[in-house]
Every structure is written in C-alpha cells, then in structure tokens.
Amino acid sequence: MIEAARSFVWHNARVLEQRAFEFLFGDGGADGVVAAVLAYRNDDGGFGHALEPDGRGPSSQPLHTYTALSWLAEVGDDAWVGSAGDFLASVSTSDGGVPNALGTSRDHPRAPWWQVSEESDLLMTALCASVFHRVGSAHPWVGAATEYCWRRIDAMEGSHPYEVAACAKFLDHVPDRARAEVAAERVGRLVRERGLVDLGDGKAHEGYAAGETHRPHQYAPTPDSLARRWFTDDEVARSLDGLEAARKDDGGWTFAWPVWTPVTEFEWRPIVTIEALSVLRAYGRIS
Known part of the structure; x- marks a missing residue:
C-alpha cells in the first residue's frame, strides 16, 4: 500500500507533499520539508500562495498558516511559530479569534467555502490554536485565542462536521486536560445526537456535497484522540475498513x-x- 502510494505521489504531488511523504514513509529528512514549507511564507510571518489548495492567492491567511505550522510541528521545527503568532495577532478580532478568510483574499481565486469575514471563526481559531498548543508555544496570541475557543465550545448547541473536527484537534492539544475531557464528552454527545458522523449511511450533512461526510477516523485520526471515545470499536473498525477500501487503482x-x-x-x-x-x-493497519 505504501509503495503504491509512493508511486502516486511521485507522479502527482507538489514538492511539499513529495518531501513530506518521504519524511513520513521513507528516509527523507526534516530539512527538505521545512524548506518546502518556507517557500509559502510571507514577510508578515504568515503563509499563503495556495499552500492550502482552495485559497489560490498569495496573501497570508489563517488556514495556510495553520497548515504550514502543522507540517513544521510534524518534523519538529518550531522556529517559525513566533512570527506566525505575530501575524495571527495582527489579524485577530477583539474577542481573540481569527476570521475564516481575510479580506486580502478577495482579489484572488478561492473556493466558495472560503468565507471572507471580519468576524471570528471557531473552526479557524481552533485549528490555529491547536498547533500552538501542540508545540507548547506561549506566544501571547494563543492565550486570547484559547479563551475564545473555550467560550464558543462551552456554549455550543449546534455545529457542523468540519467545525467539530477542528474543535477535536483543539481539545487534543490544549493544556487543561481535565477541562478538555469534559468538553470532549459533551461535544461527542452532540455529534451523535445531531447526526454529524457517518456511521455507514453515507448521508451528507446539510449544505455539503454528496458523499462529503465525516467518519469516525476523521474525528479521531489516532487511537489516543479524545474523539476516539465517541465511537465503539466496531464503528472505528468499519470506518478504517472503508478508508482502506477507498484507495484508488493508481495508489x-x-x-x-x-x-x-x-x-x-x-x-x-x-x-x-x-x-x-x-x-x-x-x-x-499498516507498518
């Protein structure tokens, strides 16, 4: 399975994903991943240039910045967290969160779901805060952002799958583990009660494309994720079976x-x- 995927990546991937694949599944080093990520960095400390493929413009955006920091954290490089935090602080709203997409993205192509706004967005703020907590950063931005996420999660009565998945990442890494466990249990109940998970029916959430569902492994990408507790062993096994079966003939x-x-x-x-x-x-499932 890995060799077939390696062939697919060499046939199709950008330099970043080629470097990342070899770091994760081959003998590639961290330096190549770092160099590829930094090609997307801007002078303001944020990242742009379609690092996340659905935002095609050059301007620094929160989602590009989260993606960059996630890869840097994966290879153990936290040298760029400070300047990225400065960028996020510069675009944060008064309540401590960051918007889904900044106004600087208006003049360039972007997916319809990249919503330009001046208001804070829980999905985006939770993602960005999660990676700062993952690397143990004490940047001043993360304190206000974390409090914003807690307020929104504590008051959550409804949501959608992508937002819940972002909150799950936040809860996996935020330092207050006792509070995170309590919040995760409540969010997990909401996921099941509101039908925000695909346990085999394949029904997409309202407003999503046909087949665009979130299965258990997408909320809990590792066995130690708090969201793993939301699902039975059988539900997770079926989710992983489906993931394996979804591999295409090209690898x-x-x-x-x-x-x-x-x-x-x-x-x-x-x-x-x-x-x-x-x-x-x-x-x-693979070694």
Missing part, C-alpha cells in the same frame, strides 16, 4: 468535496493520500 486516495478549479484535484489528492496512510498506520 492514491481522493476526496468528496467539490473540485471548483481543476488544479485542486491534483493538489488535494496527495494530501489526502498522506492523511489516509497516517491514519492507517496510527491504528496499526
């Missing part, structure tokens, strides 16, 4: 959300292929 995986411009299909597939292999390895 890679694909995705269910819309392809709004052709290049995104080619850029996203290596990304979700690496994610799929990482989940399968974390659960012991």
